[in-house]
Structure formats: C-alpha cells, structure tokens
Amino acid sequence: MGILERRQRQKEEVKNDIICTAWQMVKKEGWQALSIRKIADAIEYSVPVIYDHFENKDAILLEFSKKGFMILSAKIIEAKDRYKEPEEQIKAMADAYWNFAMDNKEHYQLMFGIGMPCCEISKAMPEQEKFRSLVLQPIDDVIKKSGRTDINSCLKYHTFWSVMHGLISIKIIGNSAIDEELNKMVLDDAIAGFIKNLS
C-alpha cells in the first residue's frame, strides 16, 4: 500500500518548500535575516513543523553550505575538463572558482562564514591610505630594484593581502582541520613565491 510512500512524498515536499523559502530569504536579505518564524509564515505551517525536518536553524544554513560546495565542485570539474594542459586547467579552475563566488555570493558567504552584521571593512580600517602605503612601499622598492616596469605595485599589494587573509581565514574557520605546521609553511612558501615574482 502506497499510503506511507505518499506521506513520505508529501513530507519531502514540505521540506523542499522550507528550503526554497529559506533560500529566497537568504538571497533577498542575507543569512542574518533568516528566521524560523518567517519561514513558517511563508510556507503556511506552524513553527514546530520546521523542526520535524531540520534539527535547528543552523542545519538549514548548513544545507546551503553543502549545496554550495556541490555546485562549486561541479563548476571546477567542468572547467578542468575543458582543457588538457595542467597549466590551462589551473587557470580555468581559478576562473571557475572566481565566477562561482561572484555568481553565488550568498552560497559563498555561508560556505566560508563571511560577513558579520557590524563590520564593513572600510568603516573599521582607520587611515586607510596610511595602512596601504605602509605595505605598498617595500613592494614598490623590490620592483624598482629589479628595474622592471611591467609590474603594477598596486596589484601586488592586493595579492599580498589576499594571500595573507585567505590562508589565515581558512585556518581560523577550518578549526585545525588542516595540519598546524603546514599552514605556516604555506605562508612562507606563498610569500617567498610572491617576492620572487616581483623581480
């Protein structure tokens, strides 16, 4: 008798409804605006029904995080398969990663836990120009020293910052999922490579 199966189907329909509604909210107002009650209102069920499908609110957000990684994986595979030479593959994968992040900002934020209510970086960073020039100057020096004119120091400043921030935030988020020692080695390697590429 297919009664149980129909019930199962209906139940999953509700779950799907929850996910869709929640996703619309996240897309429209950001992950901070997601609320169980608002979801319940939208799907026209009472609040506790949500908890029949998800253990808690975080579980819903985790769902999106997971989906994000799946989409990203797919995009990267797709990009890689378009090329044969590994150099091209790396470049294509990087582009795919970038495009994924730009096209799926909400996913990306959930995946990597980015974006607090308070902090727009520009508001928090005092004397932005001073900070910038501080880091920029030695970069500029190395470039000048090498006599090269095709290297943009402004570009390199951002590269520097990105490498630093990327490694650190992945370490902080990942909560030592990755070897402690390795992280410092990655930094040293990245900075060494960075300096090398300046001349």
Next chain:
Amino acid sequence: MGILERRQRQKEEVKNDIICTAWQMVKKEGWQALSIRKIADAIEYSVPVIYDHFENKDAILLEFSKKGFMILSAKIIEAKDRYKEPEEQIKAMADAYWNFAMDNKEHYQLMFGIGMPCCEISKAMPEQEKFRSLVLQPIDDVIKKSGRTDINSCLKYHTFWSVMHGLISIKIIGNSAIDEELNKMVLDDAIAGFIKNLS
C-alpha cells in the same frame, strides 16, 4: 569647577568598563555570545546605560574591529622597521600579520567578519578528499612536468586555495571599496605567478 570634569571622567570609566567587559565576553565565548543584557549585568548598570555610550551593539563590535586594525598597523610598522632590505621587510610584515592573526583570533574575526554559527567548513564540505584531489592533480602535473622534486604539491594546493579565498572574501566584505576591474586583474596576476612558481 571640576564637577563636570569628574562626571566626564566617571562616564568614561563606565564606557571603559563596558568595553572591557564586552571584550572579556568576546574572548571567552566568541562575538556571537555578546549580549547587551549580559554586559549590563556584569557592569552592574541597567541596560539603557549601554546606549548612552554606544549607539548600538554593532558599535561596540566596531570598536574592537578598529582596535584590531590599530594593533595590526603597529605590529606591521614594528616588523618593517627591523629590516632595511625591502625583501626582508615584506617577509617580516607577512610574519607579523600572521602572528597578529594567531595571537588575536577574536580581533581578526571581527575585523574581517569571519565565523558564522553554523558553518564549520569541514562539516559542510562533502567528500573532502575528492575535492582536494581534483585541484591537486593539475598542480601535481605541472610540478612533474617541470621535473622538480623540491616542490610540495600539497603545500601548493593550500596556497592556491588561500589566494582564491583571500581575494574573494576581501572583495565580498569590502563591498566594492576596491575597484571592480582590479580584483579580477589581481586574481589573474596571482594565478599566473602561482603557475610560474610551480616550475
């Protein structure tokens, strides 16, 4: 008459008390656990008093964010001033940045809006090994191709990811404080440099 000045002093003492208490909470339980009521309880004042000193909760967190940037600036200047050669300066600045982040995780999280309740990256990333090997393989290929044996592909995998994530998250957080075009150029530059350093 120093009455007004004493009052001013006392008022700033309370403000200082708020900051100190709030900071202890952030350090002990993370920025998500900070609550106006808990601060009020701790400083033995009623809730609205907090709002005589800060416009809202975010303003308190912003305070820490700002302080974080000040500490970071100081550390970077200090590191830079220890060396004369720009290459050494860059290396020292990178180390200082890294150490700052490790020693001040709470500050760093506030500064760059990292760390949501839900997402520990390891829980969200499905089939971690598959994802890893996907990116690792072309990196390995380039290294093999070059015939070099002194390059650790595992290291390079993390470097790749860091560069990607760093650039993207700064762009997302910074909310286009930085030129739109520039970001893609930085990525291209960083990836080109990355590939170059593999052989």
Next chain:
DNA sequence: TATGTTTCCTAACAGTGTTAGCAAATATAG
C-alpha cells in the same frame, strides 16, 4: 529652598530559537 539637568531604572515592544503538551486527522486491527 526651588528650578532645571543629568543620570539611571523599570517596563515594555518586537523580535529571536526552541520545545512541551495537546487536539485532530489519519491509518491499522478487530
């Protein structure tokens, strides 16, 4: 001593995640 200010609290508003307990609808067994 009376007036005006500042300080500070109570209490509320409007929301949040989460759960206990109960009523109604449904499916199964006699």
Next chain:
DNA sequence: CTATATTTGCTAACACTGTTAGGAAACATA
C-alpha cells in the same frame, strides 16, 4: 464499521535577543 494506535500539526510557552519610551531619583545651579 467501530475501536485503538499513530502520525501530524497546532497553541502556547520559555528563555532569550536588541532597542526605546517615560518616569523617578539624584544632583548642580540660581
């Protein structure tokens, strides 16, 4: 077809959250 058991989905509450209106008490000034 009725009686029992199960699932389903609700109301209402608990314990929080940020934020603010309004009033009472403490204070300094005239």
